[in-house]
Amino acid sequence: MSSRSQAIADVLTRAIIEHRLVPGCKLGERELSEIFGVSRIVVRQALIRLANDGLAQIERNRGAFVAKPSLQEALEIYDALTLVEQGVAAQLSDRLGPAGWAELRQHVERQRQAVAAGNDGLADLLGQEFHTLLVRLSRNKVMQEIHAQLIRRTTLLRSLITADFDYCNLLDDHSRIIDLLEKGRLKQATELIDTHHRAVVRGYIMDRAVFPELSPREALAPYLDMQPEADGANGSGRKKEELADDESRATEHGHGHPHESSGIVPERG
Amino acid sequence: MSSRSQAIADVLTRAIIEHRLVPGCKLGERELSEIFGVSRIVVRQALIRLANDGLAQIERNRGAFVAKPSLQEALEIYDALTLVEQGVAAQLSDRLGPAGWAELRQHVERQRQAVAAGNDGLADLLGQEFHTLLVRLSRNKVMQEIHAQLIRRTTLLRSLITADFDYCNLLDDHSRIIDLLEKGRLKQATELIDTHHRAVVRGYIMDRAVFPELSPREALAPYLDMQPEADGANGSGRKKEELADDESRATEHGHGHPHESSGIVPERG
DNA sequence: GTTGCCAAGATTGGATATCAATCCGGGGTT
DNA sequence: AACCCCGGATTGATATCCAATCTTGGCAAC
Numbered sequence: 083m084s085s086r087s088q089a090i091a092d093v094l095t096r097a098i099i100e101h102r103l104v105p106g107c108k109l110g111e112r113e114l115s116e117i118f119g120v121s122r123i124v125v126r127q128a129l130i131r132l133a134n135d136g137l138a139q140i141e142r143n144r145g146a147f148v149a150k151p152s153l154q155e156a157l158e159i160y161d162a163l164t165l166v167e168q169g170v171a172a173q174l175s176d177r178l179g180p181a182g183w184a185e186l187r188q189h190v191e192r193q194r195q196a197v198a199a200g201n202d203g204l205a206d207l208l209g210q211e212f213h214t215l216l217v218r219l220s221r222n223k224v225m226q227e228i229h230a231q232l233i234r235r236t237t238l239l240r241s242l243i244t245a246d247f248d249y250c251n252l253l254d255d256h257s258r259i260i261d262l263l264e265k266g267r268l269k270q271a272t273e274l275i276d277t278h279h280r281a282v283v284r285g286y287i288m289d290r291a292v293f294p295e296l297s298p299r300e301a302l303a304p305y306l307d308m309q310p311e312a313d314g315a316n317g318s319g320r321k322k323e324e325l326a327d328d329e330s331r332a333t334e335h336g337h338g339h340p341h342e343s344s345g346i347v348p349e350r351g
Numbered sequence: 352m353s354s355r356s357q358a359i360a361d362v363l364t365r366a367i368i369e370h371r372l373v374p375g376c377k378l379g380e381r382e383l384s385e386i387f388g389v390s391r392i393v394v395r396q397a398l399i400r401l402a403n404d405g406l407a408q409i410e411r412n413r414g415a416f417v418a419k420p421s422l423q424e425a426l427e428i429y430d431a432l433t434l435v436e437q438g439v440a441a442q443l444s445d446r447l448g449p450a451g452w453a454e455l456r457q458h459v460e461r462q463r464q465a466v467a468a469g470n471d472g473l474a475d476l477l478g479q480e481f482h483t484l485l486v487r488l489s490r491n492k493v494m495q496e497i498h499a500q501l502i503r504r505t506t507l508l509r510s511l512i513t514a515d516f517d518y519c520n521l522l523d524d525h526s527r528i529i530d531l532l533e534k535g536r537l538k539q540a541t542e543l544i545d546t547h548h549r550a551v552v553r554g555y556i557m558d559r560a561v562f563p564e565l566s567p568r569e570a571l572a573p574y575l576d577m578q579p580e581a582d583g584a585n586g587s588g589r590k591k592e593e594l595a596d597d598e599s600r601a602t603e604h605g606h607g608h609p610h611e612s613s614g615i616v617p618e619r620g
Numbered sequence: 621g622t623t624g625c626c627a628a629g630a631t632t633g634g635a636t637a638t639c640a641a642t643c644c645g646g647g648g649t650t
Numbered sequence: 651a652a653c654c655c656c657g658g659a660t661t662g663a664t665a666t667c668c669a670a671t672c673t674t675g676g677c678a679a680c
Contacts, residue, residue, distance in 0.1 A: 084411050085662070087399070111632070121664050123392055126633085130356070130396055134403040136493075142353045143632055143671045158493040165442070165494065169434035224405075224427040225434065228497055354633070380661070390635050395662085412642045412661055623680075631672075642661075649654075 087127035090118055093305045094128060098137050098148055099237040102301035105150035109138060109298060117302055136235050149238060156239050157283065163232045164279045167213060168272040170220045170229075175263040175271065182219050186260045189215055193253055205253075210237075212256050252278065356396035359387055362574045363397060367406050367417055368506040371565055374419035378407060378567060386571055405504050418507060425508050426552065432501045433548045436482060437541040439489045439498075444532040444540065451488050455529045458484055462522055474522075479506075481525050521547065 094114075097103045109132075114125045129146040132138035140146045151159070174182070193208035210233070217229040255278045262271035363383075366372045378401075383394045398415040401407035409415045420428070443451070462477035479502070486498040524547045531540035 084409065087662095112630095122632090123634095124663070127396060127399055130399055131403060134400060140353065144673095145632065155493065158491045161491055162494045162497065165438035166434070169438050172437075173434070222427045222430055224424065224501075225431045228431065232493075356633095381659095391661090393634070413644095414661065621680105623678100625676105625678080627674100627676090629672105629674080631670105633668105633670080635668080636666085637664100638666105639664080640662085642659105644659080645657095647654105647656090650652085 085127070086120060087124045087131065090114075090120065090124065090128035091131035093118075093302065094132055095135070095137060095234065097301050097305065098132075098241075099234055101241045102296055103148050103298065104241045104296075105148050105238065107148045107296075107298065107301075109146040109148065111145065113298055117299055135231055137238060149235075150242070151235070151239060156242070159232060159235050159239065160279050160283050163213075163229070163236060164276050166225065166229050166232065167216060167275050167279075170217050170225065171259070171263055171271055171275060172268055173220055174216070175266055175268050178219060178263075183260065183264050185219070186212075186215065187257075190253070190256050190260065193256070197253065209252060209256070252281065255281075354396070355389060356393045356400065359383075359389065359393065359397035360400035362387075362571065363401055364404070364406060364503065365574065366571055367401075367510075368503055370510045371571070372417050372567065373510045373565075374417050374507065376417045376565075376567065378415040378417065380414065382567055386568055404500055406507060418504075419511070420504070420508060425511075428501060428504050428508065429548050429552050432482075432498070432505060433545050435494065435498050435501065436485060436544050436548075439486050439494065440528070440532055440540055440544060441537055442489055443485070444535055444537050447488060447532075452529065452533050454488070455481075455484065456526075459522065459525050459529065462525070466522065478521060478525070521550065524550075 094103070094109070103109075109129060111122045111125050111129075114128075115122045118125065129138055129140060133140045133146065136151075137149050138146050139149050189208065189212055193205055193212065196202075196205035196208055214226075214230065214233065217226050220226075255274060259271055259274055259278070262268075262274065363372070363378070372378075378398060380391045380394050380398075383397075384391045387394065398407055398409060402409045402415065406418050407415045408418050458477065458481055462474055462481065465471075465474035465477055483495075483499065483502065486495050489495075524543060528540055528543055528547070531537075531543065
């Protein structure tokens, strides 16, 4: 795509939302420039991009750190996400055609199959993507980008907070949301979306580091295989295959599975 | 605040939303670095910030330009704005206390007085700020930032499109929205918000440059009075006084006044 | 032993000079 | 008139250098 700094920002973003870089982690310019093999300036530009997305915070003369949102901000992010999805849902209940509803149902079905197959990582990802799909069906790129940004920030939040609840009924929620929307029961649908997100938030407890801290060098190592200037950096369609059956840390960014309350990470290194 | 590039991004943002820099205008690195007296790198960082906010677009090896959204994107921006404000309104109708309603009414009253006094510039600005105030009352900083970004982009759009309608009933809209919300008539209120924004959009015609193109040097000259390192760059509270009775171009970023359809700008520079 | 201060080192923010790659425009050729 | 090629201009990026600031460690005073 465009610039080197964008590519580096993308890698850092991915590392953050996959919990390889945890909130508070120092992102030193020199260190990153050595890791990526670019100059400090390019790294700085990447960090500016991250900060604009709310994934990093830059403190003058102190450097950049992975963002560490307060509980207040976490609630605000979920509130905003709920608001956006409710609005989108309201639009869809009027405007979405049969093909759209079918696509939603098909997505839920895929997730159901993943759950049935015991592929928790994939199921989790599909659960995330349900919300993204919902917004994509609104055909509003501006809204999509806003929503994607909020989703990234909620994913970041999961590095800070623990979730211990049964996420299976969240799948039912998705299905019920579709039904309610298609039937025009908008009020109930938005109510359910609210409940859905509140269920996630309620399971969270702040001030508890779930993931161990990795140094940037360790955290970023897996992403550096990509050649600097190889195939046109088609970064959209690969993820699903990659983690089809991989239980590594990279796949664990959903509403954590309840079968283990603290030792989620199998120490991939 | 923080970095030099942020300060420059702020100035450029202001110049864009005040229509001194019009869509499509080339933002050359060398030119800007000379204007601001900084190195190209700082300018580039500022341009990255602008691009992230959707106010500029950077084309590889061609440089940065003031964003020139398509009609499609313009509609999407207004759609997103409507969605956000409807959601916020829904929250407020439940949660806002008497003090909040009073604040809203007082704001509308101030705008009414400005209209009565014939101070169109101020009235216009207050009309804009009504929406900002609405979102601020939701006490959600994340939502505020999203909304502010959308507002900036709509303001940018007004460089591309002409509005010729009577904006006085938009003031009535604000008043009615407050009434409906306070009475819990949420459905009607959200409907009115939608209509309100659609009224703005309907008055617009794309592909017509309303404002003449200024060179960046001309456009930015008024902002360069600020000393490089003087008082802590408190850029929040000044605007209102500045344009209290100033009919210059800087004040003309509302729903254009109908008394003159093309020669809005009194050629300040 | 604790506290506080100060200097050295490290890091960031920024400037400058330089270079390759790309884009644009003009002049010459066919 | 259409086409091609070349040179200037601009961008993307690097290396190096410098000032300001932050951190840290040690040293002195209490």
